[in-house]
Amino acid sequence: MARLIVMGGGVAGHTTATFAKKWLGSEHEVVVVTPNANWNWIPSNIWVGVGQMKKEDVVFPLAPVYEKAGIDYRQAKAVSIHPEGKEGSDKQFITIEYTGQGKEGQTEELEYDYLVNATGPKLNFDATPGLGDGNGQIGPYTVSVCTADHAVHANSELRRIFEKAKTEKLKILVGTGHGMCTCQGAAFEYIFNIEHEAKKAGVRDNLEIKWISNEAFLGDFGMGGLHMKVGGYVVSSKLFAESLYAERGVDWILGAHVNKVEEGKVHYEQLDGTMGEEEFDFAMLIPPFAGVGLKAYAKDGSDITDTIFAPNGFMKVDADYTPKPYEEWKASDWPRKYQNPTYSNMFAAGIAFAPPHIISKPAKSPNGTPINPTPPRTGMPSGIIGKAVAESVCSLIKDGDNGHIHEISMAEMGAACVASAGKGVFDGTAAAMTVYPVVPDFEKYPGTGRDTDYTFGEIGLAGHWIKHILHYLFIYKAKLKPGWTLIPE
């Protein structure tokens, strides 16, 4: 019997673990180690953040689902990896520290034959002074929608602002809280949902709503923007994003690295080197992501964290990490197997793998501050990579050295993305987009880097319906209800 340990129970980890268990059956063991008691459909957190959904609508307990699936669930955080075993034993293991199941604070060693790192990101609030509390948690001046609990808090603060806005003019600021953030899409959704709710509450005229982002242009979304065919033209997402912001009366600050947050004020540096300040009454700023801080040790106890992980804490896989200028970046730099080059029984999926470089064009201010979005690896790509890794591990377990490593690159996969701009069965809207491929391939698609036959976007009620249906569909799938394997990632 072989044992697969999946560290992380988010989109990538849950997908890997559930498919692996289905394919491996009871002959082999699948263990999930995650500090969370609940699974969270994160894309719907923005609706919790504006009071259109409750926390209970976007989370469900993991324990009964894993019990039904026959997966060994450990509510614990992974602390360290020992890929060579330890003195007196060659058996690889990880150390975990329980966060629930009545064993809080207890540590344990878990041996493995195969290990998948799908730990997702650490929300690195403390990278920006004042954005965090100094202890790794969100600070007191801003809100977040990164977790369901954050979103609940964001909504309570937003309702307070809406109440005050009945009698006075106030300012709302939404965007990214650091020059190296990703997930602009979540902030994009949140700002337009706030605008939509403000109209419904009758307080829009008293609210100045402003966007602040590390993107060099609106519509970059960490993917360098996208081009699509509309009305006989091939046009940049920049035009459509600017159009939406102008239509909804949302001003913007771009190329901004927020370097300090105080009560009611952010300080930022822009790509041209200028420093600025922006006051706010309510601010939702996405933090930068980092690896979760796993350590790795060799058999003799020496620290080999740098061998396994990139400096940002994400796990090295089969990508080309050679530093090179933007002009020399290629689609082939991106990983295909998600397999650690040093320890072949170790994989990474979703946000946890270290990308070879960013996707957007890199940019620095004259002061040397890098200000550019980092690559998105959430949602559909996370699920697809998680499933591919499960296929690889299952094949290796069943067929040994003859096992087939499943290959899929973000430069060959597309992504469907639906960004809400307001919730409502008849008055809601969302931008429905697809990109193909996620990482542009300028050798295959000279010009835009993508296939414009399969890259498109439009805003409307239909997009909202799709997003709302996907909410129920993916939670249904994650609960492993009948037919769950038929729903694509």
Next chain:
Amino acid sequence: MKEEEVNFGKSDKFNLTMIPGKFARFLRTCVIWQFIRFLVINVKMIIVVGKSH
């Protein structure tokens, strides 16, 4: 002044963009048109999803 023209005057940034007119905005929430778009978008997304697996 037409509704779609109001925001052009609010800032130089807004002035250099395109803002949808009354008919384009009507279509965005027109249930019949959006039902057709719902079908079209789903087909397009299924194709992209299919190419990615």
